[in-house]
Amino acid sequence: MTTKESFTPDKDLPVLEKVEAYQSFIESEGIPIVTGFFVEDLNTLELAPWARVGGNGAYVNLDGNGGTNDAYVCEIPPGKSLNPERHMFEKLIYVLSGRGATALTQGKREQTFEWGPGSLFSIPVNAPHQHHNGSGAEPVRFVAVTSAPMVMSIFNSTRFVFENPFDFEERYTPEKHNTGDGSLWQSTTGRHVWETNFVPDVVSFKLFDLPRRGAGGSNVTFELGYNSLAAHISQFPVGTYKKAHWHGPGAHVFVLSGQGYSLLWPKDAKRTERTRVDWKPGSLVVPPKEWFHQHFNGGSSPARYLALRWGSHRFSSIAGITPDTEGADKSIEEGGSQIEYEIEDPAVLDEFEDECLKNNATPQMRSFFPARKSFTVKLPA
Ligand SMILES: [Fe+2]
Structure with missing residues (x-):
């Protein structure tokens, strides 16, 4: 029963409609x-x-x-x-x-x-x-x-x-940042962070290895314009896919190169409730808040995407919004929100290998599964 149905409106009072x-x-x-x-x-x-x-x-x-x-x-x-x-x-x-x-x-x-x-x-x-x-x-x-x-x-x-007219003097970007110069940092979570205000080409930008999100992946994070909005690029090789994880809202994932698909499902959903979207350069997917999402390179060239999102490493978190980067990199077995390969649903790998073979790509994921661990965390059926 909705709230509207649970009471009898007073016909003498005007209704206060919400302003969106x-x-x-x-x-x-x-x-x-x-x-x-x-x-x-x-x-x-x-x-x-x-x-x-x-x-x-x-x-x-x-x-x-x-x-x-x-x-x-x-x-x-x-x-x-x-x-x-x-x-x-x-x-x-x-x-x-x-x-x-x-x-x-x-x-x-x-x-x-x-x-x-x-x-x-x-x-x-x-x-x-x-x-x-x-x-x-x-x-x-x-x-x-x-x-x-x-x-x-x-x-x-x-x-x-x-x-x-307010002028945010304390947030002026250095002149050289607006033409592509910047500084390389490491985040408190060990990621490479390029701070600038202009990246000439995200498609060819040099990346750094980031094995903990899976299978030969590489990454770079951007801090831009002293903003709370930030960005990163991820790339993963032919025949591989990334580990599933969930976090907060608003991560806009733009596909830059490659061909593949993503699976998305609410963190408490059943296997049958997974949604699949097939992407290519120009596609955009925004995983909803606290939905697992997992990206698969089903094609015959490396897949690269750009994420524009919350989660600046320079500025503090915004409660309820900023993704917990540390949690998103940590296994659900340890209280994080990432599903390690060993404990994921075996159907994920089967579907992926079928997809690779369909596209004449050689699946590479078996080498990342030396032995499937038994499930130590109960995943929805
Ligand atoms: Fe994500």
Whole structure:
């Protein structure tokens, strides 16, 4: 029985309807809003003219963001620029196609940097900026992940969000970070972290070995623009798949190269409730909060993806949102949220090997299963 049915409304009182600030805002924008938890190809997603921003756009507001962050795809027509804007939310941008430049103002400094396919950069919170298409012949298409849903639902004022003069001096990015220079760190969890504000090409960026997520995997984490939103790239070899794990909401996983699939299921679900999505470059999947997800390279070339997500290593966690990176790397047997190969459902490996053979790829996973341990943690049947 719902709450509405459990009481008799007082006909003399007006009903206090809930204001959904973010949802109302995006509905007022006049562009498509894509929902669900998977988009097969952002490159071909249908867009519509976007009066506020300029160019064409579509919101990609997938279930897995849990109302904490969002994404949109935007196209800048040949020879055009988007409208200048600033906003009190953070924004990470990954360029799908086309070439152009962004002018970014921080205090008295105005800096313009150029980008192309595969570039990743951030617009630090409330920094005035404008994007330009550098070509008179080809459109630009990029995807942005932002913290707009959370910011808008806390402040309930589009004026505060879009017309705010506050200057975040303490968050100015070093000039050299906006052209691709940066610093290499190690996180407290032992990951390699490249801190910058501009990555020229995530498709070819050098990665570092990260064996604990499984099977020959490599990785790099990005800190961008002193943001709470962060990023990482993962790559895994032909014939392999990663270990399943779960964490908080809002990890937008963009496939950069390779062909494969992901399995997703709520952490307490039965085996039969697993959902499979088949991906390729241009696909986006956002695993819902506390859903196991597991990525499989079923094709004949390495698979690489870019995740734009919460979980900065520089800034403290946001309660209830930031993924517990340490827990996500630790076995469920030890209180973490990762399923080690030895204890996963055997059907996972069987399905994967069938998929490899279908695509003329040689499965490599048997070498990672010297002996299946007996289950020490009870997994749902
Ligand atoms: Fe994940």
